[in-house]
Amino acid sequence: MLSSSLFAAIVVSLGTGQVVSQSCPSYSSYSQSRHEPYSTGAYALAYQRPAPGCRTFNSTGVEDAILRIKNQTHDPDLSRLFENTFPNTLDTAIKWRGVAANNSEEELAFIITGDIDAMWIRDSANQVAPYRSILKSKTDDIASVFRGTINLQARYLILSPYCNSFLPPPESGLKPGPNGATYSVKPSYDHNVVFTCNFELDDFGGFLQLSHDYYTQTGDVDFFGRFQWLQAVQSIVAAADAMRAPTYGPDGAWIPPVYSFQSQTMTSMGTLGNNGMNYPVNFTGMVRSPFRPSDDAAIYDFQIPANMLLARYLDATSAIVERLPNAPKGLAAQMRDMAGEIRAGIEHWGVVTTPGGQKIYAYEVDGFGGQNLMDDANIPSLLSAPRLGYLDANDTVYQNTRGWVLSRNNPWWCAGPVINAVGSPHIKPGAAWPMAAIMRAMTSDDDLEIINAIKEVVQSTDGFGLIHESVNSFDAGQWTRSWFGWGNAVFGQMIMEFAERKPHILQESFQPFFIAKY
Numbered sequence: 001m002l003s004s005s006l007f008a009a010i011v012v013s014l015g016t017g018q019v020v021s022q023s024c025p026s027y028s029s030y031s032q033s034r035h036e037p038y039s040t041g042a043y044a045l046a047y048q049r050p051a052p053g054c055r056t057f058n059s060t061g062v063e064d065a066i067l068r069i070k071n072q073t074h075d076p077d078l079s080r081l082f083e084n085t086f087p088n089t090l091d092t093a094i095k096w097r098g099v100a101a102n103n104s105e106e107e108l109a110f111i112i113t114g115d116i117d118a119m120w121i122r123d124s125a126n127q128v129a130p131y132r133s134i135l136k137s138k139t140d141d142i143a144s145v146f147r148g149t150i151n152l153q154a155r156y157l158i159l160s161p162y163c164n165s166f167l168p169p170p171e172s173g174l175k176p177g178p179n180g181a182t183y184s185v186k187p188s189y190d191h192n193v194v195f196t197c198n199f200e201l202d203d204f205g206g207f208l209q210l211s212h213d214y215y216t217q218t219g220d221v222d223f224f225g226r227f228q229w230l231q232a233v234q235s236i237v238a239a240a241d242a243m244r245a246p247t248y249g250p251d252g253a254w255i256p257p258v259y260s261f262q263s264q265t266m267t268s269m270g271t272l273g274n275n276g277m278n279y280p281v282n283f284t285g286m287v288r289s290p291f292r293p294s295d296d297a298a299i300y301d302f303q304i305p306a307n308m309l310l311a312r313y314l315d316a317t318s319a320i321v322e323r324l325p326n327a328p329k330g331l332a333a334q335m336r337d338m339a340g341e342i343r344a345g346i347e348h349w350g351v352v353t354t355p356g357g358q359k360i361y362a363y364e365v366d367g368f369g370g371q372n373l374m375d376d377a378n379i380p381s382l383l384s385a386p387r388l389g390y391l392d393a394n395d396t397v398y399q400n401t402r403g404w405v406l407s408r409n410n411p412w413w414c415a416g417p418v419i420n421a422v423g424s425p426h427i428k429p430g431a432a433w434p435m436a437a438i439m440r441a442m443t444s445d446d447d448l449e450i451i452n453a454i455k456e457v458v459q460s461t462d463g464f465g466l467i468h469e470s471v472n473s474f475d476a477g478q479w480t481r482s483w484f485g486w487g488n489a490v491f492g493q494m495i496m497e498f499a500e501r502k503p504h505i506l507q508e509s510f511q512p513f514f515i516a517k518y
């Protein structure tokens with residue numbers, strides 16, 4: 001996700017389709033000060049939910065869940081952090097909901113990432129995903145948010161599968177501001193539709209994962225045959241296949257890639273070298289991802305976590321395609337074949353040996369032997385591999401990788417008295433991402449590790465009671481982004497899961513100087 005500073009000047013002005021009154025303060029500014037009443041724990045966390053009239057979606061399921069979890073939670077600061085974060089997407093990010101101009105049954109939801117008025121495919125998928133825990137039927141209020149998000153993502157992925165963030169649909173009446181950046185991108189795209197065009201493979205996985213969540217929770221298979229979902233799946237399968245091409249053909253001749261990107265930027269991570277094509281790749285069966293889930297440029301294009309996510313969900317959603325009478329012949333088999341080829345590529349090229357002699361997953365490889373040993377906080381990450389459904393948490397290579405990622409061996413391991421978590425070159429060394437501490441807890445079965453990770457998240461909000469993008473591991477007062485929708489969503493999801501998986505965790509104290517009883 002982009003840092004807000006880069007695009008702070010680009011705002012989308014409110015049109016007739018707005019869901020909240022113009023008298024409501026923008027959450028961008030609202031989230032920059034602490035609101036009362038403060039929680040009664042040592043961290044005195046602010047109450048950051050907007051006033052009821054200023055919330056962008058009301059869900060009785062979410063309000064019930066908040067009451068239920070608060071009642072189960074012993075620690076007042078943990079309770080407040082959950083109460084602020086779990087509803088954050090619904091409270092603040094549903095900029096517009098409506099239906100398609102040419103089909104009044106096709107719901108659409110424009111979900112902004114937080115402090116930037118554009119819809120990222122990956123962020124929106126991750127912002128909505130936590131509500132899976134309360135989605136039980138296609139008639140639930142929250143089900144319409146899933147359908148609206150999937151339908152609008154499908155439209156974008158048909159129009160510009162190589163792009164990653166998008167402007168409001170014309171139906172919304174929201175007026176997009178000018179997109180000020182100077183880009184040279186192939187293939188070209190419509191500047192009235194696209195906000196930024198970084199090709200990030202996890203967008204495909206995110207779309208399929210959200211689709212799969214909706215399908216498994218509601219069983220509503222008909223939905224997928226009614227609108228543009230099948231066309232979107234064909235669009236991403238074709239784009240993914242094109243992005244598997246190697247740099248050199250069998251005769252040695254250079255094959256120009258289908259996608260290239262150059263932009264004027266202060267940072268080397270914001271553009272691609274080699275005339276916008278990034279470094280050469282060999283054929284591996286995996287799909288290139290010139291940009292990472294942080295929106296930063298990759299070093300080597302075969303990003304292992306994004307390929308893990310895609311392999312899992314191409315396979316999982318082929319079952320939906322199979323059940324649709326109007327599905328193109330052979331599409332489900334093509335998805336399963338591609339998933340198998342990607343998986344074989346990951347296992348052949350992505351498992352590498354560390355200088356210490358351990359077998360772990362690399363973060364990125366090029367198929368020539370080039371390997372980038374690191375992990376990044378943004379999800380999909382190596383740390384999150386079992387959460388992507390790619391492997392079981394007890395997998396030996398994963399356990400090696402996890403230990404390596406959560407150690408000084410990982411160049412982006414950020415340790416200190418405030419928080420110990422993976423960071424990201426998107427910010428800088430020493431800036432730990434609470435999202436990675438949350439993912440550490442979500443991938444652990446060890447109560448002490450879980451409690452310590454949650455404790456570090458609770459003590460790193462600087463009294464705001466919201467999840468920051470990054471926090472200086474030595475100074476909780478230095479952080480980035482007051483409104484980071486994705487981070488809030490993942491925290492809410494984690495607590496909802498512990499309420500089921502390990503309810504005793506919610507009985508713990510997360511106050512300072514607390515010594516865990518385990």
Ligand SMILES: *[C@@H]1O[C@H](CO)[C@@H](O)[C@H](O)[C@H]1NC(C)=O
Binds near residue numbers: 020053057
């Ligand atoms: C949510 O409910 C409040 C009343 O509690 C109402 O004022 C507000 O308009 C509702 N928001 C939406 C988006 O329907």
Ligand SMILES: *[C@@H]1O[C@H](CO)[C@@H](O)[C@H](O)[C@H]1NC(C)=O
Binds near residue numbers: 068
């Ligand atoms: C709170 O939890 C207790 C049991 O733990 C239960 O009896 C009570 O009904 C709950 N209250 C609410 C509002 O959920």
Ligand SMILES: *[C@@H]1O[C@H](CO)[C@@H](O)[C@H](O)[C@H]1NC(C)=O
Binds near residue numbers: 100102155
């Ligand atoms: C409806 O409109 C969308 C975009 O506005 C377009 O992509 C789609 O093809 C249209 N569908 C039909 C059935 O005309």
Ligand SMILES: *[C@@H]1O[C@H](CO)[C@@H](O)[C@H](O)[C@H]1NC(C)=O
Binds near residue numbers: 282283368369
């Ligand atoms: C490139 O990939 C091919 C298989 O597609 C493989 O035979 C060859 O050894 C690879 N090249 C290198 C340098 O690893």
Ligand SMILES: *[C@@H]1O[C@H](CO)[C@@H](O)[C@H](O)[C@H]1NC(C)=O
Binds near residue numbers: 392394395
């Ligand atoms: C790993 O966990 C799975 C279930 O989660 C189990 O079926 C399998 O036996 C476990 N393997 C090992 C080596 O413990």
